[in-house]
């Protein structure tokens with residue numbers, strides 16, 4: 001059950017990360033107007049799902065969880081400043097109260113991911129929906145093999161440095177910088193995530209059982225096509241996609257994709273499903 005009435009959340013703290021991007025921690029507040037059922041939904045949120053952040057008198061926008069609500073009812077998101085809602089969010093001080101609706105959408109298929117050989121590929125801010133998956137697999141040691149490829153336009157655009165450094169103590173992390181003018185640093189290579197795939201696949205004992213992709217659509221599609229051409233099954237590849245959406249609950253139609261709604265049938269899709277709705281190459 002989802003309430004269309006926002007739940008009150010307090011902005012707890014924030015810190016900058018990369019170019020025009022900031023991590024925000026929010027705390028769900030108990031309010032008399034929300035049923036315990038609706039409040040309880042937040043505590044059952046799944047990694048890969050998203051929420052609508054509501055800024056009074058400004059508007060609403062969807063964001064993915066980088067950390068699901070914890071025992072203190074705190075959750076986190078990594079937000080890139082891009083327009084109306086995000087610019088207003090960057091003006092807020094800790095302690096201010098705003099609204100949130102959700103959790104919405106389908107999360108990552110964790111039953112297909114745990115105890116498998118897993119390849120995770122994220123680009124830019126698009127690594128955000130994958131942070132929870134990688135953290136969970138590492139913390140619970142529920143992977144056979146796990147590798148992360150992270151791509152950024154240039155060094156200034158790289159995000160989630162502490163997370164990637166921490167992961168690197170447990171698993172291989174391949175950092176790619178696209179901008180040819182930038183000299184790759186330690187543990188960085190020049191190029192896009194696709195360029196490093198032959199090396200990455202060579203480090204798996206066998207082909208990955210499951211691949212999770214998030215980031216710019218062109219990057220995800222190029223990676224998916226490369227992997228399929230290399231012998232991966234289309235059913236083993238999952239992507240998280242972004243579309244303009246206003247309601248989050250398959251009502252407004254903004255995110256409609258042929259006969260699917262990205263807000264509720266996604267935002268995570270299997271590659272063989274998704275490519276029927278979005279012509280490859282678009």
Ligand SMILES: Cc1cc2nc3c(=O)[nH]c(=O)nc-3n(C[C@H](O)[C@H](O)[C@H](O)COP(=O)(O)OP(=O)(O)OC[C@H]3O[C@@H](n4cnc5c(N)ncnc54)[C@H](O)[C@@H]3O)c2cc1C
Nearest residue numbers: 061062063064078079080082083084085086242243244267
């Ligand atoms: C399921 C989902 C999860 C998301 N998770 C995150 C997240 O974790 N972190 C994050 O930073 N962003 C995330 N986004 C994107 C974020 O919701 C948008 O950037 C949002 O529009 C920002 O609101 P705004 O009012 O600041 O920008 P707006 O004023 O709405 O837009 C600013 C500019 O960006 C363009 N634009 C905005 N969104 C899109 C889009 N989807 N496709 C193409 N152009 C667009 C607009 O046309 C406009 O030119 C997510 C989007 C979806 C659908």
